[in-house]
Amino acid sequence: MKTKIAAIGEKDIMLIFKSVGADVFPVHNTEQAESVLKKVAKENYGIVFITETIAAKLDYLIREFSEMLQPSVVVIPGLGKRNNYAVEVLRNAIIKASGTDVFS
Numbered sequence: 202m203k204t205k206i207a208a209i210g211e212k213d214i215m216l217i218f219k220s221v222g223a224d225v226f227p228v229h230n231t232e233q234a235e236s237v238l239k240k241v242a243k244e245n246y247g248i249v250f251i252t253e254t255i256a257a258k259l260d261y262l263i264r265e266f267s268e269m270l271q272p273s274v275v276v277i278p279g280l281g282k283r284n285n286y287a288v289e290v291l292r293n294a295i296i297k298a299s300g301t302d303v304f305s
Contacts, residue, residue, distance in 0.1 A: 207224045207226060207248070208223045208249075209226045209249065210251060210255050215227045226241070234259060235259055235262060252278070260286075263276070276290045
């Protein structure tokens, strides 16, 4: 069974994901991103990449999905200003999986 992959974020970074065969969803605002994230979750995407500038605004929804088997939401740094949200999400996932904070 083939896993469907989605990428949500700013238009410029979506070209990278399109080149590797992911379904891309360029978004312009938080409301649009929220709608797309909920849509891809219902359509059985296995992996959803989302840029950290968008993800930080949808933290409540990403936390909700983290309790589910699918989709696996992966926060990636965007092209704009970084706010360390992606690093914190990764840090929490490692702590959850291993019980150890490898970043400290």
